[in-house]
């Protein structure tokens with residue numbers, strides 16, 4: 512990841528409109544432009560999709576600390592929704608691995624709008640998915 516080659520495991524990136532723009536060990540940046548299909552009946556992006564992109568960010572931040580990419584398993588995800596997310600607007604998502612422990616890795620993630628206002632925050636513990644580590 513740190514050398515600019517990003518994992519393309521499934522088509523979830525395209526489905527939710529995320530583009531991984533940068534990865535250095537312990538930190539990833541994602542550009543997110545959600546489309547209308549992600550909206551709830553109230554017309555704002557469904558909280559489940561906001562949690563999904565935060566989950567992606569915490570996992571990718573943890574994965575970026577390794578020498579090669581290994582998918583993560585999320586053990587818990589705590590999300591605070593601070594402002595509504597709107598379709599067709601572009602958001603900046605940042606994931607940071609705060610504690611790259613040998614057993615448990617702890618990461619945080621943020622979603623900010625184009626004006627730099629905080630929109631959602633998350634923290635999570637993740638572990639490498641051993642099914643992929645062989």
Ligand SMILES: CC(C)(COP(=O)(O)OP(=O)(O)OC[C@H]1O[C@@H](n2cnc3c(N)ncnc32)[C@H](O)[C@@H]1OP(=O)(O)O)[C@@H](O)C(=O)NCCC(=O)NCCSC(=O)Cc1ccccc1
Nearest residue numbers: 551552553555556557558559561591592593594595596630
């Ligand atoms: C609104 C509040 C909860 C509280 O706001 P505060 O912390 O007190 O902050 P502040 O007063 O500074 O206002 C900030 C902005 O909020 C606006 N605003 C204020 N009060 C209300 C209000 N009562 N209603 C609406 N908007 C309100 C206010 O005008 C301002 O906007 P502006 O600066 O003028 O443009 C905020 O934290 C929030 O929107 N969180 C995101 C929640 C979210 O998106 N959850 C996920 C999606 S839900 C889902 O998917 C579940 C589902 C499933 C299936 C079907 C359906 C649904």
